[in-house]
Amino acid sequence: MLKERIQKALNEQIQAEFYSGYLYLAMSAWSQARNYEGFAHWMRMQAQEELQHAMKFFDYVHATGGQALVRAIPQPDTEWADPVAMFQAALDHERHMTQNINNLAGLAIKENDFATNITLQWFISEQVEEEAAVEAILGKLAMMGGNGPGLFMLDRELAARPAPTPPAAA
Numbered sequence: 001m002l003k004e005r006i007q008k009a010l011n012e013q014i015q016a017e018f019y020s021g022y023l024y025l026a027m028s029a030w031s032q033a034r035n036y037e038g039f040a041h042w043m044r045m046q047a048q049e050e051l052q053h054a055m056k057f058f059d060y061v062h063a064t065g066g067q068a069l070v071r072a073i074p075q076p077d078t079e080w081a082d083p084v085a086m087f088q089a090a091l092d093h094e095r096h097m098t099q100n101i102n103n104l105a106g107l108a109i110k111e112n113d114f115a116t117n118i119t120l121q122w123f124i125s126e127q128v129e130e131e132a133a134v135e136a137i138l139g140k141l142a143m144m145g146g147n148g149p150g151l152f153m154l155d156r157e158l159a160a161r162p163a164p165t166p167p168a169a170a
């Protein structure tokens with residue numbers, strides 16, 4: 001059985017994961033409208049992955065006797081100056097989400113909630129991967145320094161991102 005404080009925090013994280021999905025969907029739309037088809041695809045796959053994160057928490061709340069909340073999702077930004085600004089916003093957001101997950105893990109430890117702590121371990125590793133993936137893209141963008149052919153090649157590279165496989169159930 002989930003403690004009330006933990007359930008509340010998990011429900012806030014479900015909303016935050018849905019917001020992440022919404023933000024990446026907005027980034028996908030921005031890219032698509034400017035013919036960055038690879039970036040649009042990459043962001044769309046990222047949005048799918050965030051919905052899977054939301055559902056992993058959603059299922060975990062029910063597996064532990066709680067009830068997941070379906071809260072309103074805030075409006076994300078929809079415009080960026082250029083692809084660099086967009087991927088930088090994605091990295092800033094992932095760093096913020098890492099902080100969220102770390103705070104949740106800290107709360108679970110404080111409340112002696114070992115099951116929630118184990119579930120959060122997966123998310124802690126996932127955040128390391130997500131930050132690294134966006135940092136790698138930003139690194140390549142910095143390397144080409146606004147170079148058109150480089151941007152074209154990176155866009156093509158990101159078009160190859162496979163669909164995310166759902167994480168194992170909680």
Ligand SMILES: [Fe+2]
Pocket residue numbers: 017020049050053097
């Ligand atoms: Fe996530």
Ligand SMILES: [Fe+2]
Pocket residue numbers: 020050094097130
């Ligand atoms: Fe993420």
